[in-house]
Amino acid sequence: MRSPSTTGSRWSRSGLLALLACLALVVAITAQTPDPSTDYRRRWADVGIGSWGEVENASVRVTSVRLTRSAVQSTYSDPLRTEVTFVVVTVEARVRQHQVYFDNLTLHTADDRDYEPRPDFIAAELAATPPGFTRAGTEVFEVPTARVPSAQLWFDADGAAFDVYALAVRVDLALDATTPVEPGPLQIEETTVRATP
Amino acid sequence: MRARHPAGRWRSPRLAFAVALLLALLVTGGEGYLYHARYTPASGPRARVGETVTLAGTTIEVRSITVARELPVADAGDPPAKGPAGSVLVLVTWVQTLDETVDVEDHFCDAALVADDGTTWADELDYTYDLRRPKSLTCASTDDAPMVAGKPATIGESYVIPASYASRVRWRLSLDDDRHVVEFVP
Numbered sequence: 001m002r003s004p005s006t007t008g009s010r011w012s013r014s015g016l017l018a019l020l021a022c023l024a025l026v027v028a029i030t031a032q033t034p035d036p037s038t039d040y041r042r043r044w045a046d047v048g049i050g051s052w053g054e055v056e057n058a059s060v061r062v063t064s065v066r067l068t069r070s071a072v073q074s075t076y077s078d079p080l081r082t083e084v085t086f087v088v089v090t091v092e093a094r095v096r097q098h099q100v101y102f103d104n105l106t107l108h109t110a111d112d113r114d115y116e117p118r119p120d121f122i123a124a125e126l127a128a129t130p131p132g133f134t135r136a137g138t139e140v141f142e143v144p145t146a147r148v149p150s151a152q153l154w155f156d157a158d159g160a161a162f163d164v165y166a167l168a169v170r171v172d173l174a175l176d177a178t179t180p181v182e183p184g185p186l187q188i189e190e191t192t193v194r195a196t197p
Numbered sequence: 198m199r200a201r202h203p204a205g206r207w208r209s210p211r212l213a214f215a216v217a218l219l220l221a222l223l224v225t226g227g228e229g230y231l232y233h234a235r236y237t238p239a240s241g242p243r244a245r246v247g248e249t250v251t252l253a254g255t256t257i258e259v260r261s262i263t264v265a266r267e268l269p270v271a272d273a274g275d276p277p278a279k280g281p282a283g284s285v286l287v288l289v290t291w292v293q294t295l296d297e298t299v300d301v302e303d304h305f306c307d308a309a310l311v312a313d314d315g316t317t318w319a320d321e322l323d324y325t326y327d328l329r330r331p332k333s334l335t336c337a338s339t340d341d342a343p344m345v346a347g348k349p350a351t352i353g354e355s356y357v358i359p360a361s362y363a364s365r366v367r368w369r370l371s372l373d374d375d376r377h378v379v380e381f382v383p
C-alpha cells in the first residue's frame with residue numbers, strides 16, 4: 001500500500017509534467033506558425049479578363065491585355081523598346097471604405113516567376129486611391145517571350161490579420177504562343193480617377 | 198480503497214491540462230480583442246465647428262470645415278484647385294494647443310474624415326497641395342511647422358471625397374494611437 005505522500009508526489013510530478021508538455025506544445029505551435037505580417041494566408045479568387053475580383057477594400061478587374069516590343073507614355077519622350085516582350089495590361093479598381101495602395105501587382109508566369117511593372121510607366125499605374133473612387137491604370141511588364149503564355153496578373157494582398165484570410169485575385173490573361181505581338185509603339189495613358197457612380 | 202492525498206486533486210494532469218488550455222484561450226482571446234480594439238477607434242466627444250474640446254492635454258478648436266468643388270490656391274493668379282470628376286474638396290482648419298504634459302516630439306495623432314458607413318479618408322495632397330491655407334498641414338510637429346507646448350498652432354488639412362458624401366462626413370482627430378478621439382461636425 002502506497003502512503004498518501006507517495007501518491008501525492010506522483011500526482012504532483014504528473015501534473016507538472018503535463019503542464020510543461022502543454023506549454024512546450026504552445027511554444028512549438030507559436031514557433032511554427034508563420035508571421036501573419038509577412039507570410040499571411042490568402043483566399044485567392046480566380047477570374048478572367050473583364051470579370052471583377054475582390055481584394056481588401058476594392059474590386060479589381062483587367063479590361064485589356066496587349067503584347068508589344070515598344071511602348072511610350074508621353075509624346076515628349078522616346079518609345080521604350082525591348083528585345084523580349086512588353087505585356088501591357090489595363091486595369092480598373094473601385095475602392096471602398098479605406099484607401100488602397102495597390103503596391104502588390106505582379107505578373108506571375110507558369111514557371112512560378114513574378115515580374116513587377118516597369119518603373120518607366122509609373123504615372124500610368126494604379127496608385128493610392130481613396131474610398132469612393134474608381135481608378136483606371138496601365139501596368140507594363142517586361143517578360144521573356146517564352147514565359148508569356150499562361151501568365152497571370154496577381155493582385156496580392158497588402159497585408160493580413162492573424163485570424164482571417166487576406167483576399168487576393170489572380171487574373172488569367174488568356175495569353176498563349178499565338179497571341180499577336182503588336183509592332184508599337186503603344187501609347188500608354190496616364191492613370192485616371194473619378195468618383196464611383 | 199485507494200488513499201488520495203488532499204492536494205492530489207489540485208495537481209492532477211487533467212487539471213494541469215485544463216489550466217494550460219484556459220491560459221491558451223485567454224491569450225488567444227486577448228490577442229483577438231487587442232487586434233480588433235486597435236482597428237475600432239474609441240468613441241469620444243462630438244463637437245461642432247467653433248466649439249473647443251480639450252483631450253489628453255490637447256486643446257482643439259475647429260475654425261472651419263469647407264466643402265466645395267473648387268477651392269482657391271495660394272497663388273492668386275492660378276486657377277482654383279479641384280479634384281477628380283464627381284468629387285469635392287474638403288478643407289479643415291483648426292487651432293491646436295498642446296499643454297506641458299504632452300511630449301511634442303511624440304505627439305502621435307491622426308486626422309481623417311469619416312462617414313457613418315465606416316468609410317475613412319486620409320488627408321491628401323495630390324489635388325490640394327497648393328491650396329490657400331495655414332502653413333501647418335498636419336496635427337503633428339514637423340520641421341516646417343514645429344509645435345511648441347503652450348503656443349497655439351493653426352493647421353489646415355485637405356481631403357478629396359466623392360460629392361455624394363459631401364453632406365455626411367465628420368472630421369475625426371485621434372490622439373495617442375486612437376486612445377483619445379474627438380469628432381467635429383460642420
